[in-house]
Amino acid sequence: xRVIVGICLILLFAFPVxxxxxxxxxxxxxxxxxxxxxxxxxxxxxGYSVAHVQRCDGGMAEFDxxxxxYRVVFFGKVEEVRRILARHPEMSPYLPLKIAVIAENNExxxxxxxxxxxxxxxxxxxELQLQLSRWHSDIQAMLEEMRQLKK
Amino acid sequence: MRYWSCLFLLLCMPLYAAPDGKTLYExxxxxxxxxxxxxxxxxxxxxxxxxxxxxxxxAKTIRHGRPGRxxxxxxxxxxxxxxxVVRYVRSWTGKPGPVFEAxxxxxxAKKGNVLYQKHCVRCHGKDGSGxxxxxxxxxxxxxxxxxxxxxxxxxxxxxxxxxAMIRDIILIGRKSSNMPSFRGKIxxxxxxxxxxxxxxxxxxxxxxGSEEWAGKPAYVMESPYDLETTVENVKQALAGAxxxxxxxxxxxxxxxxxxxxxxxxxxxxxxxxxxxYHLLNIDPRLGTVLPCRINVLEQNGKxxxxxxxxAQLATLFxxxxxxxxxxxxxxxxxxxMEEATL
Numbered sequence: 001x002r003v004i005v006g007i008c009l010i011l012l013f014a015f016p017v018x019x020x021x022x023x024x025x026x027x028x029x030x031x032x033x034x035x036x037x038x039x040x041x042x043x044x045x046x047g048y049s050v051a052h053v054q055r056c057d058g059g060m061a062e063f064d065x066x067x068x069x070y071r072v073v074f075f076g077k078v079e080e081v082r083r084i085l086a087r088h089p090e091m092s093p094y095l096p097l098k099i100a101v102i103a104e105n106n107e108x109x110x111x112x113x114x115x116x117x118x119x120x121x122x123x124x125x126x127e128l129q130l131q132l133s134r135w136h137s138d139i140q141a142m143l144e145e146m147r148q149l150k151k
Numbered sequence: 152m153r154y155w156s157c158l159f160l161l162l163c164m165p166l167y168a169a170p171d172g173k174t175l176y177e178x179x180x181x182x183x184x185x186x187x188x189x190x191x192x193x194x195x196x197x198x199x200x201x202x203x204x205x206x207x208x209x210a211k212t213i214r215h216g217r218p219g220r221x222x223x224x225x226x227x228x229x230x231x232x233x234x235x236v237v238r239y240v241r242s243w244t245g246k247p248g249p250v251f252e253a254x255x256x257x258x259x260a261k262k263g264n265v266l267y268q269k270h271c272v273r274c275h276g277k278d279g280s281g282x283x284x285x286x287x288x289x290x291x292x293x294x295x296x297x298x299x300x301x302x303x304x305x306x307x308x309x310x311x312x313x314x315a316m317i318r319d320i321i322l323i324g325r326k327s328s329n330m331p332s333f334r335g336k337i338x339x340x341x342x343x344x345x346x347x348x349x350x351x352x353x354x355x356x357x358x359x360g361s362e363e364w365a366g367k368p369a370y371v372m373e374s375p376y377d378l379e380t381t382v383e384n385v386k387q388a389l390a391g392a393x394x395x396x397x398x399x400x401x402x403x404x405x406x407x408x409x410x411x412x413x414x415x416x417x418x419x420x421x422x423x424x425x426x427x428y429h430l431l432n433i434d435p436r437l438g439t440v441l442p443c444r445i446n447v448l449e450q451n452g453k454x455x456x457x458x459x460x461x462a463q464l465a466t467l468f469x470x471x472x473x474x475x476x477x478x479x480x481x482x483x484x485x486x487x488m489e490e491a492t493l
Binding site: 022023025026027029049050051052054056070072074076077078081082085086089090091092093094095096098099100102104109110111112113114117118120121122144147 | 177178181182183185186191192223366367368369371400402403404405406407411413416418427431435436438439440441442444446448450455457458459464466467468469
């Protein structure tokens with residue numbers, strides 16, 4: 001029985017394969033404003049709070065640079081941030097987590113750093129590595145939801 | 152036991168199912184190449200381009216990527232999955248792709264160099280890096296060319312393109328990138344010389360960041376001053392380096408209520424919009440690491456000044472131009488941090 005359970009678990013975690021990427025990205029058919037709205041609703045469903053939204057396009061427009069909708073959404077769980085920073089203050093530049101929402105005409109590109117890219121820098125902390133993998137899974141799942149959004 | 156067996160079988164099913172090229176493409180490629188290969192950050196996979204490249208070339212390109220040119224490698228995709236993606240992409244053209252001989256074409260690289268300087272250097276550049284800033288067709292590059300000149304010196308290209316395929320492209324040309332046909336303009340032997348020269352090309356050695364900080368997630372410096380003084384010092388140093396400073400935030404701000412937020416963890420966000428605009432044109436995904444930020448944390452009786460290791464961070468994008476900027480930014484940020492903690 002244990003062997004079967006073990007095999008099942010291995011298979012379960014083996015399926016999300018694919019790219020050797022350091023960014024997590026998705027393209028959505030929906031317009032950026034709509035994606036932004038849905039993303040703000042989706043983040044709490046995964047247990048995250050939206051810390052704030054940075055309007056990169058606004059800043060650039062102030063300086064007369066033409067740009068389309070470009071936002072960066074900061075999000076996180078305060079207890080995770082506190083727990084990790086207590087051990088690793090050098091993780092502070094990467095927290096809260098963030099997702100960039102970029103308009104491409106009537107579609108939207110979403111991009112986030114793959115938190116697992118930081119794993120090799122913390123080889124002696126399996127707990128942090130697990131946390132980085134969990135964040136990756138959540139970001140990937142949320143971006144997949146955005147990818148499935150219809151116009 | 153029966154339930155476990157069923158679960159086991161259920162989980163094994165995808166192992167035996169044929170990979171779905173469309174789904175794989177949409178999950179892994181569409182963000183950059185668009186849903187039907189229209190292009191975006193990634194190059195357009197137009198009918199013309201697809202009609203000039205073999206399935207083998209596409210498969211190897213997926214497998215090896217283009218180091219330093221945004222396109223990542225996909226070493227974890229199985230051969231069946233790569234083949235499924237190739238089939239799906241190929242289905243857009245409605246006909247099979249060309250097949251090229253794998254045999255090497257022999258030529259004289261010295262003679263090829265002379266021909267390259269005469270006919271190719273204007274678009275492909277002196278070292279074969281391709282011309283222009285960025286890649287893709289939207290924010291990140293000029294729209295006058297649908298497909299920018301290939302980076303001939305890229306190891307991914309060198310490993311993916313057969314000599315025979317390169318010969319065909321030289322002879323036929325490529326309208327979408329204004330590449331003329333050289334049929335009748337240079338002889339078959341001269342084409343062979345050019346190919347021999349292309350095979351000697353290597354990408355320039357990338358500039359590397361400071362060795363002291365290599366492999367570390369962040370630059371961390373201890374400040375001899377209290378938190379408030381250190382924050383002011385950082386702001387002054389940033390202003391001196393021509394950065395615009397955004398309103399100050401606490402790291403936890405927005406994640407918890409205003410009474411519980413840790414006010415001893417300050418994030419100083421800054422930007423140079425002119426540089427930002429330029430960088431977003433190189434790679435619009437840069438927002439994933441924006442805005443630039445230096446944190447000042449009071450922890451265990453120490454005041455720490457911390458910034459992301461930008462030289463390391465820039466390498467995440469597999470974009471050589473951005474990596475170079477990351478090395479320059481590292482120098483600036485380290486100078487700011489040193490000035491603030493002197």
